[in-house]
Amino acid sequence: MANSAAAAGRAAIKKKVLSSGEYARICQFINEFSGGLPMDCELEMVNRVFTDIEPLALICILQTELFNIARGQHWRHETRSKKLLKTYEDQCHLYNDNTLVIRIACAENMSPVALCRLLLQEKYELKQKPLISRLLKHPHLINDSRLAANVQQCLYSDNQEGPITDLRRRIIGEEYELKLKRLAKEAGIYFYDEQDLRRMGYDKTPDIKLILPFIYKGLVVNWIESKANFGDPKSHKWNIQQQLLSYCNRFGHGIIIYWFGYHEETPQLPDNNIGITVLADFPARKDLVFMQLPE
Template sequence: MAKNTATAGDKAAKKKILSSVEYARICQFVNGYHGNLAIDCELEMVNRFFIDVEPLALICILQSELFNKARGQHWRHEQRSKKLLQTYEDQCQLYNDNALLIRMACVEGMSPIALCRIILQEKYELKQRPHVSRLLKYPHLINDPRLAANVQQCLYSDNQEGPVTDLRRRIVGEEYEVKLKHLAREAGIHFYDEQDLRRMGYDKTPDIKMILPFLYRGSVVNWIESKANFGDPKGHKWNIQQQLQSYCNRFGPGIVIYWFGYHEETPQLPDNNIGITVLTDFPARDDLVFMQLN
């Protein structure tokens, strides 16, 4: 694959809206990357092969592709749990370090945390996922010091799943919700947030619901949803089914912002015809028209 090049002084904005060809090329790179951790793949993508693309878009695409891949292979790894545990214990006899599980994960084509789950589940005969999750969150509770050290190393090395990664994603999501509210106030928009709406008795709520609707390029906007993510067509359709459709049914048309960008086909999907506008940033002030009350 040809590498992209850029001069040191090139500070142009990174691409957020990807064509079908660009998106397919990135997915192909992810699915063809083997033998290293996902963080290595991420660094290759961001720093060498796709340097003109928004880094957070690349990270989201990587996450989505690896999630789909892992979901398809999970049952195979589960069936090999006894063999994987035996391999780990054999390696413990040969090497005295804390990176055994990481090396195994690279060889097996698994995320380190996924391998940790299987090893812990098999070793301690844990049937319920919350019990495994507790050991992952608190490795010091594992009574095998070597295994505890290996699990802890995996927690710091896995950028796709695990309690550390979950916390990071939650913080990023909240950061962009705060950004949305800040930009809305700057634009002079008055709104209810999720807490306000829940107090009013709504269960599924957008991030902000306008007290008075406004027009964006001639279209009525009643709500805005913040997504600290990349909007690929499949993920966007899922968001419509799980959230956005109910917002349209209850409140009318609105906007979803994919802060890290989207696939060029996402805004054109017929599914959006229920009243959904897809953007990559907060609407420009010049595109907004507010109701005059006086």
């Protein structure tokens, strides 16, 4: 009975480290998905297609892939903003609901919130992004009640863009930073956090800087960075340039934890040779060697 329970527990563990082939198949599925919202694509991947892979890894890959697609198509949608607004205004009186913008977004293969941005920009001749963002955060300020209702529905239905999605991601990031600090304390590690380091005058700071370094598999670790994300090679290289390089220059070798997993090639990138170890979880206690201070 105990053996069967252990086997069931192992079977429930989802893959967090993905091979090149697995990652390519996920990206291909995302690029070929049509006829629905990004939320529909997410549910399809998690519940039906890639059931052996960590769901949060799939969600992060979807986010990254859709961002890259949207960035490549933004100029095309921008040039069609007048036509998109006309399409909405010609049809908005034909439907007594608040999902017209969502249907247009699906037909145009766009994020609903991205379409809202274009419609608001074109309708109210807004050139400054903060003004558009304000209307998205507060749809009741839109003087067209029908459009306001559509924008509000888009905010609820878009899991890739918008203030609600941004808030959710920020909360998840903070949750995993707290998890990192809790696990570090449980392992007996003493550290400074970001607030401590900023008070000491540092500008770019890792999530925790060890007061007394430890040794992990033969390497001295001075800092740990938490990422509530999936570490694909391109994103990891960006993180190195934006953050990790400065940590290595100032503090020495460190660890970055991608809590939702990473691409198998990410830890092997030559870019890591500056002093970066890539993990998908907090290092196991048996692999940590603590330095002993002389009495």
